[in-house]
Amino acid sequence: MEEHKENIQAKDVNVKMSNTREKVEKAKPCSRICPDEESAPQGSPSQSNSDFSHPVYKEIALANGHINRMSKEELRIKLAELQLDTRGVKDVMKKRLKSHYKRQKLLQSASEGGPTDTYYDYICVVDFEATCEEDNPSDFHHEIIEFPMVLINTHTLQIQVDSFQAYVKPELNPELSDFCVKLTGITQKMVDEAELFPAVLQQVVTWLQERELGTTYKYAILTDGAWDMSKFLNIQCRLSRIRYPQFAKKWINIRKSYGNFYKVPRTQTKLSTMLEKLGLKYEGRPHSGLDDSRNIARIALRMLQDGCQLRVNERIHAGQLLSVPSSAPVEGAPAPHSPRSRD
Ligand code: AMP
Numbered sequence: 001m002e003e004h005k006e007n008i009q010a011k012d013v014n015v016k017m018s019n020t021r022e023k024v025e026k027a028k029p030c031s032r033i034c035p036d037e038e039s040a041p042q043g044s045p046s047q048s049n050s051d052f053s054h055p056v057y058k059e060i061a062l063a064n065g066h067i068n069r070m071s072k073e074e075l076r077i078k079l080a081e082l083q084l085d086t087r088g089v090k091d092v093m094k095k096r097l098k099s100h101y102k103r104q105k106l107l108q109s110a111s112e113g114g115p116t117d118t119y120y121d122y123i124c125v126v127d128f129e130a131t132c133e134e135d136n137p138s139d140f141h142h143e144i145i146e147f148p149m150v151l152i153n154t155h156t157l158q159i160q161v162d163s164f165q166a167y168v169k170p171e172l173n174p175e176l177s178d179f180c181v182k183l184t185g186i187t188q189k190m191v192d193e194a195e196l197f198p199a200v201l202q203q204v205v206t207w208l209q210e211r212e213l214g215t216t217y218k219y220a221i222l223t224d225g226a227w228d229m230s231k232f233l234n235i236q237c238r239l240s241r242i243r244y245p246q247f248a249k250k251w252i253n254i255r256k257s258y259g260n261f262y263k264v265p266r267t268q269t270k271l272s273t274m275l276e277k278l279g280l281k282y283e284g285r286p287h288s289g290l291d292d293s294r295n296i297a298r299i300a301l302r303m304l305q306d307g308c309q310l311r312v313n314e315r316i317h318a319g320q321l322l323s324v325p326s327s328a329p330v331e332g333a334p335a336p337h338s339p340r341s342r343d
């Protein structure tokens, strides 16, 4: 199933590297020490005090060197001693231990006015479900039928309990295929009783506004792959004759972040594989948008705990999917606004 999603993604989406330079930050000079990639700051919001030359990075680099020489058993013992998770493959354990020391050192450094490492206050996980057919004919127009959101508090490193979920009534193909019902667990009755997409998007906006996201709090949207935004939301907005929402124009593609952080190829970034490699099991019903979102959130949480600074890495512009380079400055998503008509 996931491979299917991956394949259609690769086929349908026109990925281009962004060559927008106006916002691209100049690379920091490597003055006193050149820390390895894992000890280096990943472009923190408080860039001004995230300089490679800060002595904290030398300490982190030394700790990393030591961890690189540890055996799997030594890693397990150390993690257990520190009351950290001991699950996962050796590389995951290594990363977790390095991140623990890095976080400790950066926390200490932050309290002394040195570098810090948090980008967003909240990460908002979204995983749409859409109408589909068994082999999705090439001219098939997917319509969103479930809009779930799960919030992660990056400071407490917890998933918020008040997640959002709404089913959506499809307009173009109001009858769900048997395949779609079986795949998603979404019944005809659920969508018949649901509101149309613009009304659901308004509920989403209100929910985000109530949580002061984009105003008091800095947040970013996170998805499993590029397809949710660049394909499902993009198509849906056209079908519903509304403008693509500004707040969803940039997002974190967790597959990309996971691959870069744990240094694994894209073939190992399917939802089930990411969970498995982290020593986690899928909880709930696969292809339920809310359960998928929760499981994606569990991966994101583990990555944050392992010290990954999840940051926006993709965006949509004029209907095209683009990469956001890691050198771009970190900005939170803008405050959400009510859907606007395309006309
Ligand atoms: P997922 O997030 O993996 O549950 O997939 C999102 C949407 O992609 C589903 O609601 C379907 O519309 C479509 N999809 C996923 N897997 C398949 C599949 N095997 N065949 C057809 N459509 C699929």
Ligand code: MG
Pocket (backbone or CB within 6 Å): 127, 128, 129, 287, 288, 289, 292
């Ligand atoms: Mg899903």
